[in-house]
Amino acid sequence: MLSHLLHLEGIDSVVLESRSRDRVEQRQRAGILEQGTVDVLRASGVGDRMDRQGLVHEGIELRFDRECHRIDFPSLTGGRAVMVYAQTEVVKDLIARRLADGGHVLFEAEATAVEGISADGTSADKMDGGRPTITFRHGDAEHTLRCDVVVACDGFHGMGRRCVPAGTLHTWTRTYPFAWLGILADVPPSCDELIYARHERGFALHSMRSPTVSRLYLQVTPDADLADWSDERIWDELEARFAVHSDWNLERGPITEKGITPMRSFVAEPMRHGRLFLAGDAAHIVPPTGAKGLNLAVADVTLLARALTRWFADGDHAAVDAYSQTALRRVWRAEHFSYLMTTMLHPDPEAGDFECRLQLANLRYTVASTAAATVVAENYVGAASA
Numbered sequence: 001m002l003s004h005l006l007h008l009e010g011i012d013s014v015v016l017e018s019r020s021r022d023r024v025e026q027r028q029r030a031g032i033l034e035q036g037t038v039d040v041l042r043a044s045g046v047g048d049r050m051d052r053q054g055l056v057h058e059g060i061e062l063r064f065d066r067e068c069h070r071i072d073f074p075s076l077t078g079g080r081a082v083m084v085y086a087q088t089e090v091v092k093d094l095i096a097r098r099l100a101d102g103g104h105v106l107f108e109a110e111a112t113a114v115e116g117i118s119a120d121g122t123s124a125d126k127m128d129g130g131r132p133t134i135t136f137r138h139g140d141a142e143h144t145l146r147c148d149v150v151v152a153c154d155g156f157h158g159m160g161r162r163c164v165p166a167g168t169l170h171t172w173t174r175t176y177p178f179a180w181l182g183i184l185a186d187v188p189p190s191c192d193e194l195i196y197a198r199h200e201r202g203f204a205l206h207s208m209r210s211p212t213v214s215r216l217y218l219q220v221t222p223d224a225d226l227a228d229w230s231d232e233r234i235w236d237e238l239e240a241r242f243a244v245h246s247d248w249n250l251e252r253g254p255i256t257e258k259g260i261t262p263m264r265s266f267v268a269e270p271m272r273h274g275r276l277f278l279a280g281d282a283a284h285i286v287p288p289t290g291a292k293g294l295n296l297a298v299a300d301v302t303l304l305a306r307a308l309t310r311w312f313a314d315g316d317h318a319a320v321d322a323y324s325q326t327a328l329r330r331v332w333r334a335e336h337f338s339y340l341m342t343t344m345l346h347p348d349p350e351a352g353d354f355e356c357r358l359q360l361a362n363l364r365y366t367v368a369s370t371a372a373a374t375v376v377a378e379n380y381v382g383a384a385s386a
């Protein structure tokens, strides 16, 4: 996305991706695009397929105590909604567009070192420092690129963040006493909208990737083993957690993919060190309950593309200097919302009956009060100001 936005401003870049094209285009992860993400994809000319195939969602359902409660986005947020369009499809559209535009996108090219990013990334004059180099392996050979800037968009496990000298970054980490077991199934969604269900057996999420493919999740213990989860056990557990007093049926179908995702909150500050910038999961992780990870990554690089454009076009580095602080305001808002959704909907196996009752009281208040429902709706669609 960053490479595409920079290209539109006439700025050249090289994308290094350690995995194969096939792998990054098939890797199932996020699927909810905030209005702001949709707007950026459309405005930059890569939204056509999304507009044809994406599903606009105007609400979500909160399900607890065997009852269904809808949070209506447009009425609570001044007309906003979200788009269901899988991350795999966004990635395919962006890769196709970069390659069609003659972009340099190298697959199976693993970055191994970044050097010369300058000592102190906090002040403006550091933009005058030397140009950094990035070393990477491609094919059987090692290569070095000299750059104006390096942007670490290499995810939580990438090496970019680790190139910042020790002691410079402040980090915050929170792990949760549960994980998500996610499945992809060849079955039409059982409901037109996402269902976030809190059940005493654990949380469950019903979502979709397309009109014929469902994506469902179950709260499991962090040490859960996929080998213990047969397809039948997964469907039985989903059915139990989605059960309601009224007539509702969970459609079953062939499971095509299963995986377990740990739940973690993480922030690294600042998001810049000299000429090295951090963006997306390289700088922050949210538990997926708020559907924010992909949207934060797009917001970071949209901000950074504008800032770099100003710097390269006329030497104005004010926006580049403000990048970390500006991005982190949105990051912390999303961290809070993701934490809120997670702790509101997942029974904590280590907590007692008191916490359980507080959780239910909070859920009842959220669906009964317009003010409380607006907090969920505004944050979910991405309209809440930081």
Ligand SMILES: Cc1cc2nc3c(=O)[nH]c(=O)nc-3n(C[C@H](O)[C@H](O)[C@H](O)COP(=O)(O)OP(=O)(O)OC[C@H]3O[C@@H](n4cnc5c(N)ncnc54)[C@H](O)[C@@H]3O)c2cc1C
Pocket: 016, 017, 018, 019, 024, 028, 029, 030, 031, 032, 087, 109, 110, 111, 112, 153, 154, 155, 156, 157, 158, 159, 259, 261, 279, 280, 281, 282, 288, 290, 291, 292, 293, 294, 295, 297
């Ligand atoms: C199982 C799962 C489910 C998720 N579900 C949701 C969801 O429902 N909603 C949501 O909003 N978010 C979700 N997320 C999070 C979302 O996918 C991420 O927040 C988003 O992909 C972040 O984008 P990114 O570009 O920062 O990092 P990534 O998408 O991780 O991209 C980083 C890339 O860098 C590459 N890389 C790493 N190291 C190197 C190296 N040394 N050299 C070259 N390349 C390298 C990696 O191969 C990778 O392709 C989920 C994540 C996971 C893992």
